[in-house]
Amino acid sequence: MGILVDSSSRVIVQGMTGREGASHSRAMKEFGTQVVAGVTPGKGGTDFEGWPVYNSVAEAKAAHDANVSIIFVPPAGAADAVLEAAHAGMPLIVLITEGVPTVDMMKAVQEVKTLDAASRAEGGQGVRLIGGNCPGLVTNGQAKVGIMPNKIYTNPGRIGLISRSGTLTYEAAKLLNDAGMGTSTTVGIGGDPVIGTTFADVLPLFEADPDTDAVVVIGEIGGADEEAAAEYIAKNMKKPVVAFISGRSAPKGKRMGHAGAIIMGDVGTPESKLAAFAAANVPVADTMPEIIDMVKAALSK
C-alpha cells in the first residue's frame, strides 16, 4: 500500500525528451515504476526510447489511462504544465522543476484547489499537486515518481517520511534504510514558498495508511508549515511522529538556498517550530541519526 503512488500507478512524464526528463524517466523505469508515456508539445506521434510521446497531457492520459504526471518542464512553462495536467483531470501531479516564479505558483495552486474541490464535489478523485522544487515521491518496493537515488530505497519498511528538502530526504531515507527500518512512502513536498501540498496535507494520509507505523517530518526554517503540522498532529494523530528541523543556526533575513528557507521577522524561527512540536508532544531530533533512536523509542511504547 503506502500512500499516493504504488505499483498500479500509471505515470506520464511532461518534458520527457529534455535532459532531466529523459534521465529520470529511465531511472523511474529501473525502479519499477510504470512509466507509460511522455508529453512534449510538438513531438507528438514520435517515440522516445520505446515510450510514445504525445502533444498534450489529455491525449496521453486518454491513450494510457494514466493517473500520475511528473513534470520536468523549465521554470517559465512549469506552472502552465501543472494547469494543463490539472485540467486534463490528472489526479496526482508532481512538479520537480526548481525556480518557478512565485506568482505563477500562487495562481496555479489556487486553480488546482478549485479543480480539486469541483472534482470531489462530483464524486471524482480530486486533483493534487506535489511541489514544485521537490524530489517527488516513492513508495518503497513499488513505484518512484521522482528523482531520488534508487539505491537508498532497497529496504521497504513501515516509516512514512515527509520533507521540504531533497537532499535531507535522501539522508533520512538512507538512515532509515541502513537501520533496517525502511520507509513505506517518502513524500518530498518542496522548498519553495508556495507549494501544492503541505505537511498537514500529507499527515492524514499516513495516519490512514495501514502500512505506515510512524512518520518522520523533516522541516526547515521559514514559514509556518511545521507549526501547522504540529497542530494537526496534536489534534488528530495516533501514530507517533518524529521531527527534525534544518537550518537552526541560520541568521535571520538571509535566504538559505531554498526560496522558502528564510526567517522573516518572527515568522519561521526554529524556536517557534520547536515550541510547536513540543506542545504536540513530538520529539525533535538534534541530529539526523537521532531520528532513528527516536523512531525506535516511539514504536516501542
Add this chain to the structure above:
Amino acid sequence: MKLHEYQGKEILRQFGVNVQDGKVARTPDEVRQIAREYGQSVVVKAQVHVGGRGKAGGVKFSPTEDKAFENGEKILGMDIKGLTVNKVLVTKAVDIDAGVEYYVGMIVDRNVQSYTLMASAEGGMEIEEVAAATPEKIIKHRVDPVTGLRPYEAREVAIKAGFKGNLNKIADMMVKMSKAALERDAVLVEINPLFVGPDGIPLALDTKFEIDDNAMYRHADLADWRELEAEHPLEIEASTYGFAYVKLDDGNVGVLGNGAGIVMTSLDVVNRAGAKPANFLDIGGGAKADIVYNAVKLVSKDPDVKAIFINIFGGITRADEVAKGVIQALNDGILTKPVRMRIAGTAEDEAKALLAEVGSPLIQMYATMFEAADEAAKDANAAEGK
C-alpha cells in the same frame, strides 16, 4: 532582488500610485541643485539596501538649499551597516503633522499560498515593531492572485484598519499596489508611510519593494537595477558561477554541499562542533568537477575560512566528480586549507579511491558528516589559536 526606495517608487508610479516627488543625487552639488529646483524644504534620504536608515542618520530634513548641500555631504559616503551610501533621494518635504501616516503592504505568505495584504493605522514605523507591540492593529487579508485586490476589498480593509480620509482614493492606491506586486513579481511591497494630508488624498512617502529572483527573466527592463557593489564581493563572484552562496558573519569554517537542505544542516553541524560556519554554499544537483573546483576556489579565497567542510550526499551528484574538483584545486595550488569531507552516495567508492591515490594530508575523508565537521572545527579553531 531588493530595490532602492527611488526604484520602488518608480515602479509604483508606473502603476498610477500617487508618489511623493523626488530625484536621485550622487554629489552634494546635485543635492543642492534639486533643492533649488523644488524651491522648498526637502528630505535627503540615503539609498542603501538596509533597514534603519533613519536611525543611522541617513535621512535628514533640510529646510534650505545650504542645509540640503550640507546633509548631502554628510550622507553621501556614509557607512550604514557596512554599506557605503553612493546615492541619495532628494524629496519634497511634507508637513507630517498636518496629516496622518498609515501602513499598507503585501507579502508572499506561504500559509495562504498567495499574498497577504497588511494595513495598519500605525504608519511610519517598521511593521515588525507594530506586529510585536500591537499585533491587533494590523489588519490582514488574503489577496486572490488571479483577480488581484478588488476596490471593495481594499475599502473593507481600510475601514477595519481605521483609515480616515478619501476612502476611495486610499483604496485605489492599495489596488494599484496590488497590481504592481502581481505584474512585477514582488515578494514584498510596502508603502510606509502612506501619508494622508488634510485634503484626504493619499501620498506614498516611502516604499520597500523586492522582486522574486525566479521571475527576473520577465523583467529584463529592470536588470540594470541589480547592484553588485551592494552585496558581499564573494557573493558577487558566486553569482557568476550560479551558486547559491551566502556569506555568514564571524565564521571560520567554509561549508559546501549539494542541496539547500544538506548545506543548512551542515551549518548546524559545524555550530554543534564548536566552530562557526563562514558561508552557505550549495553547488546544486549534478555538479561536475569544474563546478566543484570553482566552489573550492571561492571558499578558499575567503580570509575568514580556516578549514573547509564538504558534505555530499550524491544522488544526481557523482561523488567522483566532487573528488576530481577538489583534487584539481589541490594540484593547482588553490587549496591551501584543510578540507574535511564526507562523501556518500553515487560513485562513493570511486571518489574514495581517487582521494586515497592523492594521499594529501590536506584532504581527509570521514564516514559521517559529524566526524568531518568535528575535524574541520578543530582545524579551524586551532588555526585561530582557540
